[in-house]
Amino acid sequence: MIGELGPEQRDALKDFLLSRPETALALVHALEADRGTFLGARDAEGSLAGVALVEEDCLAYLVANDPRAAMELGRALRPWKVETLVAEADWANRAWRAMTRTLPSLILHQQVLSVTPQALLALAEPAPIRLAHAEELPQLQALAHAMFWEEIGRPPATDRLNVHLQEEVEEGSVWVLERDGRVVFMARVACRCSAGAEVQRVYTVPNLRRRGIATAALGTLCRMLLAKLPRVVLRVSATNRKAQRLYRKLGFVLRGAVRLYTRPGGDR
Structure with missing residues (x-):
């Protein structure tokens, strides 16, 4: 049984998402911001067994307890033209x-x-990190x-990426560390909600790595966020051992895994 989740189901939806706050953080954020469309799959007893969130930019998130719920939600997403x-x-x-029967153009294991x-x-x-100018x-x-x-070994969709970056700078979500007038570290706080914050686009210029810059900058950003929130979450490529070591050094622990799929022409 599957259908769109309305306001009267908000409490049950939030309880389900908070049972896995790390992998569902973006969904909790959207729920609290009253953004996007939520679809729910239910088990034989009528309890939520899976949830999908459809965003306006052809992006969808999906969390599920079992393969049946995941497949039902996948079928329910067909009309939404998810990229x-x-x-x-x-x-x-x-x-x-x-x-979809379309083979993905990209699969990221994170x-x-x-x-x-x-x-x-x-x-x-x-x-001394600060918001980007x-x-x-x-x-x-x-x-x-x-x-x-x-991370991916090929060029991004440049126009789309540039638009996203401009929006992120304008909304005040990109943090940087500057050295001698040059940005040497960047990170984006992608979302904040009662369950925590998610950090994305963590990057240090290659010629200044292994000097403690990322440890200090990301650690400072996390400390600022954790002064008011219960956790900071991030996703990292399953093959990026160097980044994983940095995050473990800062105190991050593994809480789950996701896969990101894109249709041909839909690279984010």
């Missing part, structure tokens, strides 16, 4: 195949890590493009 699907790894492939205030590494002193957009675009190449 990018982020789903919990256990049933992600079944959800994608139920949603670990979901989180850190709490008690577990975060204590820093000797905070790094509009005039730094060309630098940020260059860093984001380099990060895409490093």
Whole structure:
């Protein structure tokens, strides 16, 4: 049994999402911001067994307890023309195949890590990070493009990425560390909600790595966020061992895994 979840089901929906706050953080944020459309799959007893969130930009998130719920939600997503699907790894492939017969142009296997205030590494002193300025957009675009190449091995959809970056700078979600007039570290706080914050686009320029810059800058950003929130979450490529070591050093622990799929022409 599947259908759109309305306001009268908000409490049950939030309880389901908070049972897996790390992999469902983006969904909790959308729910609290009253954004997007939620679809729910129910088990034989009528309890929620899976949830999908459809955003306006052809992006969908999916979390499910079992393969049946994942496949039902995948079928329910067919009319929505989803270009990018982020789903919990256990049933992600079944959800994608139920949603479309199109082979994905990209599949990313990502670990979901989180850190709490008690577990975060204590820093000797905070790094002087700040919000990015509009005039730094060309630098940020260059860093984001380099990060895409490093992680995926091919160029991004440049126009779309540049638009996203401009919006992120304007909304005040991109943090940077500057050295001698040059941005050497960037990170984006993608969302904040009662369940925590998600950090994305974490990147340090290659020639300044292994000097403690990312540890200090990201640690400072996490400390700021954790002063008011219960956790910070991020996703990292399952093959990026260097980044995983950095995050573990800061106190992050593995909480789950997701897969990101895109249709041809839908690379984010």
